[in-house]
Amino acid sequence: MSQWLERHIPKMVLAPSFAAVLVFVYGFIIWTAWVSLTRSRLLPKYEIEGLIQYERLFNAPRWDTAMSNLFVFGTLFILISMVLGLMLAILLDQKIRTEGVLRTIYLYPMALSLIVTGTAWKWIMNPGLGIEAMVRGWGFESFTFDWVINPDKAIYAVVIAGVWQASGFVMALFLAGLRGVDGEIIKAAQVDGIPAWRIYTAIIIPSMAPIFLSAFIVLAHLAIKSFDLVIALTGGGPGYATDLPATYMYTMAFSRGDIGQAASSAMVMMAVVFAIIVPYLYSELRAKHD
Amino acid sequence: MKRTAFAAASAVALACAAPVWAGPQAEVLHWWTSGGEAKSAAVLQQEFADNGGTWTDMPVAGGGGDAAMTALRARVLSGNAPTAVQLKGPAIQEWYEEGVLADISAVAEAEGWADVLPGSIAEHMKCEGKWCAAPVNVHRVDWIWANAAVLEASGIEMPTTWEEFNAAADKLLAAGVTPLAHGGQAWQDATVFEAVALGILGPEDFRKAFVDLDMETLKSGKMVAVFDQMRKMRGYVDANFPGRDWNLATAMVMNGEAAFQIMGDWAKGEFLAAGKEPGKDFLCASVPGDGFLYNVDSFAMFEVDGEDKQAGQDLLAKLIVGPKFQEVFNLNKGSIPARVDVKLDAFDSCAHLSAKDMGESAENGSLLPSYAHGMALRGAQAGAITDVVTAHFNSDMSSDEAVQMLADAVANSM
Numbered sequence: 001m002s003q004w005l006e007r008h009i010p011k012m013v014l015a016p017s018f019a020a021v022l023v024f025v026y027g028f029i030i031w032t033a034w035v036s037l038t039r040s041r042l043l044p045k046y047e048i049e050g051l052i053q054y055e056r057l058f059n060a061p062r063w064d065t066a067m068s069n070l071f072v073f074g075t076l077f078i079l080i081s082m083v084l085g086l087m088l089a090i091l092l093d094q095k096i097r098t099e100g101v102l103r104t105i106y107l108y109p110m111a112l113s114l115i116v117t118g119t120a121w122k123w124i125m126n127p128g129l130g131i132e133a134m135v136r137g138w139g140f141e142s143f144t145f146d147w148v149i150n151p152d153k154a155i156y157a158v159v160i161a162g163v164w165q166a167s168g169f170v171m172a173l174f175l176a177g178l179r180g181v182d183g184e185i186i187k188a189a190q191v192d193g194i195p196a197w198r199i200y201t202a203i204i205i206p207s208m209a210p211i212f213l214s215a216f217i218v219l220a221h222l223a224i225k226s227f228d229l230v231i232a233l234t235g236g237g238p239g240y241a242t243d244l245p246a247t248y249m250y251t252m253a254f255s256r257g258d259i260g261q262a263a264s265s266a267m268v269m270m271a272v273v274f275a276i277i278v279p280y281l282y283s284e285l286r287a288k289h290d
Numbered sequence: 291m292k293r294t295a296f297a298a299a300s301a302v303a304l305a306c307a308a309p310v311w312a313g314p315q316a317e318v319l320h321w322w323t324s325g326g327e328a329k330s331a332a333v334l335q336q337e338f339a340d341n342g343g344t345w346t347d348m349p350v351a352g353g354g355g356d357a358a359m360t361a362l363r364a365r366v367l368s369g370n371a372p373t374a375v376q377l378k379g380p381a382i383q384e385w386y387e388e389g390v391l392a393d394i395s396a397v398a399e400a401e402g403w404a405d406v407l408p409g410s411i412a413e414h415m416k417c418e419g420k421w422c423a424a425p426v427n428v429h430r431v432d433w434i435w436a437n438a439a440v441l442e443a444s445g446i447e448m449p450t451t452w453e454e455f456n457a458a459a460d461k462l463l464a465a466g467v468t469p470l471a472h473g474g475q476a477w478q479d480a481t482v483f484e485a486v487a488l489g490i491l492g493p494e495d496f497r498k499a500f501v502d503l504d505m506e507t508l509k510s511g512k513m514v515a516v517f518d519q520m521r522k523m524r525g526y527v528d529a530n531f532p533g534r535d536w537n538l539a540t541a542m543v544m545n546g547e548a549a550f551q552i553m554g555d556w557a558k559g560e561f562l563a564a565g566k567e568p569g570k571d572f573l574c575a576s577v578p579g580d581g582f583l584y585n586v587d588s589f590a591m592f593e594v595d596g597e598d599k600q601a602g603q604d605l606l607a608k609l610i611v612g613p614k615f616q617e618v619f620n621l622n623k624g625s626i627p628a629r630v631d632v633k634l635d636a637f638d639s640c641a642h643l644s645a646k647d648m649g650e651s652a653e654n655g656s657l658l659p660s661y662a663h664g665m666a667l668r669g670a671q672a673g674a675i676t677d678v679v680t681a682h683f684n685s686d687m688s689s690d691e692a693v694q695m696l697a698d699a700v701a702n703s704m
Contacts, residue, residue, distance in 0.1 A: 041670070043363065043388050059702045061695065062677050128530040149474075149532040151684045238474050238532040239684030240677060254356045256669035257384065 029270065036263035044259055053264035063265065066243040069155050070272070073244065074223040076159045077166070081219055082212070084163065085170025090200060092171070093178045103175070106168040114165065118232025121161035122148065151241035154234055158242055161233055166222060170215050177211035178204060213280070220276050224269065245269045314343040316602035318589070319365075320376040321358045323351040330622040337609050343602055348372055366390050371592035373603050377423065379414060379665040382590045386417035392591045392600075393420045397607045406611075406629040408652040411586055414665070422591060424610040427625035429585040430644045431554040431660040432485045435540070435561070436573040440467055440549045448575045452489055452519055455550075455578055459526045462549050469526040471548035473534035476680040480662035482523060482552045483679045487516045489579025493656035496581065500661040503671065509697050517682060517689035524683055532684070543572065552577060554585060554663070558640055559624040574640040582651035585663040586628060674703035 037048045057063050088106055092099055109117065124130040125148040135143040147153035147160075181204050189199050227246040234242045236251075243251075245265060253262035316338065322331040331349075338345045350358035358376070365371055371390055385391055398404070398421035404412060407425065415423040436448060441458075444465050449455035459469035472478060488496050491512050498504040499513065507513065528548070531539075540560040542548040551557060561572045568574060576582070589610055591603050609615050616627035621636055626644050634645055651657040659665035661672055678699050682692040 041668075042384050043367065056702050059698070060677075061681070061699075122533070126530070146529070149530065235475065235533055237476070237680075237684070239476070239479075239680040241684060251673070254360055256673040257359070257381070258670045258673075261670070 032263045032266050035260060036267050038260050040260040040263070042257040042259070053260045054268075056261060057264050057268065062240050062243060063245075063248060065240060066245045066248045069242060070224065070244050072155050073159055073162070073226065074220065076156070077162045077223050078216060078219045080159065080163045081166045081170050082215055084167040085215070086174050086205075088167065088171040089174035089178055092175060103172070106171050108168065109165045110169040112165070114226075114228040115232045117161055117165045118229045121157070121164070122233050125157055125160070148234060149238055151238045154238060154242045158230055158233055162223075162226065162229055165229075166219060170219070173211055173215050173218075174208070177208040181207050217276075217280060221273070224273055224276075245272075313598065314338075314341075314602035314605045315346070315596075315598045316343060316373040316606045317346040317348055317599075318374045318376075318606070319348045319350065319358060319362055319372040320589075321350055321355050322376070323349045327623065330619045333618050333622065334609065334615060337615055338606060341605055341609065343605055366592075371594065373594050373599055374589045374591050374606055376587065377590040378586060378588050379659065379663075380668045381664065382414065382423045382588065383417055384668060385590060385592075386422055390593055391417055391422045392593045392603065393422060394424070394591050394603065394607045395421045397421075397604045401608055401611060403611055406631050408628075408630065408648065408657060410652065410657050410659070411584065411628055414586060414659070415588060423588045424591070424607045425628035426587045426589065426610055427616070427620050427623060428628050428644075428648060429554050429556065429587070429625045429663075430576075430647070431481060431583040431585050431663060432488055432577045432581070433553060433555055433557070433640075434485075434575050434577045435543055435551045435553060435557055436575075437543050437546055437549055438569075438571055438573050440546050441573070444549075446549075448573055449578055451578045452486070456522055458549075459522075463526070467546075468528045468542065468548040469550060470523060471539040471542040471551040472523075472527040472531050473536050473539045474527075474532035474684065475535070476676050477662060478536055478539075478553075479680040479683045480676045481554065483516070483520060483683075484583060484660060484662045485552050485577040486519045486523065487513075488581045488583060488658070489577055490516045490519060492579070493581040493651075493658060496658055500675070501659065501666045503667070503700055505697060505701075508700060509693055513693050513696070514689045517692045520679070520683060521689065554660075555624050555626075555640065555644065557624075558638075562624070562638075568638050568640050574643065576643075576647060580651075581656040581658055582647050583658055583660040584648070585660045585665055587625075670703045671700060674699040 034046065034048070035044050036053050037050065038045050039047075039049050039052065092102060092106075096102075125145065127133065127144075127146045127149060130145075132143060132145045135145075147157040185203060186199060189203060194202075225246060226244055227250065230236060230242055230244055230247055236243045236247050246269070249262045249265045249269065252258045252265065320331060322328055328349075331347075335345050335347065348361075350361045355376070362372070362375055366385075366388070377385065382391070398415075403415075403421065407415070411425055411428065415421055415425055417423075434448070440462075441448070444458075444461055444467070446458045446461060447454075449458050462469040470482075472482065484496075484500070487499070491499060491507070495507050495510070495512060498507040536553055536557070537560050539548070539551055540553065540557045541564075543551045544561060544564055544566060555574075558568070558574065561568070566572050589606070591607060594600060594603065611629060613627075613629065613632050616629055616632050617636065620627050620641075624641075626634075626637070626641050626648070630645075630649065634642055637645075648657060661667055661675065664672055666672070667675070675696065678692060678696045681687065681695070682689075687695075
């Protein structure tokens with residue numbers, strides 16, 4: 001009996017959450033996929049009509065904008081956050097005295113909600129209130145920083161706010177990684193007279209590959225599901241210049257009563273996530289089998 | 291022991307099975323939660339209670355009604371719809387098609403709604419010929435508000451044609467005043483767009499384009515002219531307009547930073563709240579061109595079970611269209627009563643103008659629904675048009691391109 005329990009208790013404990021995930025994640029993915037094939041408007045309908053919603057989606061210029069924004073935002077956000085985070089981590093790793101204080105300062109933005117970040121940066125970057133007004137007030141009359149209200153640049157303004165929020169967190173990840181590198185190897189390299197930058201590029205950074213991967217996965221999903229930052233910072237504007245797939249889906253489902261269209265955009269978003277996650281899972285699983 | 295438990299259980303069951311008549315009941319879903327609107331909703335609540343009813347308030351704030359619609363969807367899907375819901379325009383018919391609206395023709399006929407409501411507004415309240423909603427007010431959308439002192443300083447009269455408007459705006463620009471106070475949010479872009487469209491297309495083509503979605507009209511040369519004027523308007527707003535709320539734009543007119551604003555008559559509430567006087571501190575006029583664009587708030591009645599709830603529904607419908615509520619509510623909200631027989635003595639001069647124009651335009655057929663405020667089209671179509679309008683306004687897209695995009699977007703939204 002006790003042996004039986006020992007063998008089955010883990011399964012019994014996991015069963016409820018497994019069942020919940022099955023219904024509320026995978027069940028609703030299937031439900032969304034089904035609805036995306038219908039002509040649902042205000043309320044979901046279940047008669048399948050084919051791929052009409054996907055045709056409409058790919059014909060909509062607003063969806064094109066949303067996808068290219070996701071690409072621009074995602075690439076820059078991930079890249080800049082990683083580079084800045086790594087640099088901050090390396091600089092903090094120089095055994096400086098006030099490390100504890102500095103680490104907390106850089107990590108603090110992560111404690112704020114994206115709504116707060118978005119609202120604060122909206123004011124900071126507003127040409128009439130923020131940086132532009134301040135620098136002009138100092139006498140530099142021709143200074144212009146109007147990204148947040150310029151339809152061609154607004155998405156970069158979103159990147160700035162996103163990077164400010166996330167790079168401290170990435171720094172913490174990398175800092176943990178740096179501390180995990182075997183000190184003996186570094187000392188050996190120092191004894192051999194290898195310059196510090198070579199130690200970083202040839203020894204420390206390559207040995208942190210798993211941290212890069214984790215940071216990438218965390219940042220990528222932050223970028224794809226990014227919604228509140230855009231809503232607070234630009235409201236998707238000017239026009240719909242900073243629309244992202246998530247805000248597009250929200251507008252269709254909740255403002256316009258076009259549930260079928262919202263479901264199809266959600267499915268495409270999921271495909272994007274899969275395109276990133278599946279290679280990751282694949283490499284993880286393969287590594288285990290080796 | 292067992293027997294007492296059984297008796298108690300059956301007593302409870304009986305009590306549940308035979309509901310006690312508790313007077314008219316109404317559960318009302320609305321999003322009138324801010325200042326003047328909340329006050330207006332309280333008026334209705336009080337009157338309902340005075341007539342022996344029990345009011346269950348269900349205010350859902352946020353997103354200009356989006357949050358309330360989400361709550362409504364959940365309630366309807368779970369088979370427990372509220373008695374009455376603040377709905378407007380074609381959304382009423384959209385919900386009717388889902389088969390969840392009630393028929394209140396009995397009240398409407400007893401109260402003679404058909405005689406006191408303008409025809410085109412009454413049409414919005416009907417679902418396949420039966421009354422299913424009650425109108426609360428009429429907002430006029432195609433208003434142009436102006437700062438009297440600024441106009442006087444530049445020697446400008448209230449414009450009556452778009453040429454005059456452009457000339458006045460150029461003069462103001464030269465004088466260093468922002469001609470048009472505007473907030474760069476999609477719905478505000480659409481509000482200006484439809485005011486311009488009504489003026490340039492005229493009432494008949496406006497109806498064809500934005501009510502019937504006639505492709506010929508949407509692609510016509512006149513529509514190109516509408517976008518040309520929109521490009522001019524873009525030059526008349528200040529650089530810092532994106533994302534600004536409408537009431538901040540109104541404040542710019544109030545304190546003389548800007549001369550004009552094109553906005554519905556809820557803007558009047560801002561002027562009045564700041565202690566400004568119509569005709570003296572600020573001016574109101576319809577935008578250049580004929581016609582009247584209305585935005586009518588209304589309550590749609592949902593199918594409910596139980597005599598007390600149905601009685602509540604009937605009482606509510608009767609009170610909403612009743613002359614007393616129509617007067618008090620609209621004084622609070624800045625709009626005018628939907629019924630035409632309410633005395634307007636207590637209203638200001640802008641409301642008088644609105645009521646007069648509504649009567650005239652109802653007669654010559656130029657009383658038209660506002661597309662930008664969800665009166666003319668369903669959400670998907672209206673949204674598709676707004677996307678094009680705001681994309682054009684916020685870029686350097688040419689008018690021809692915009693017209694082509696408009697036709698494509700409308701076709702794609704079906």
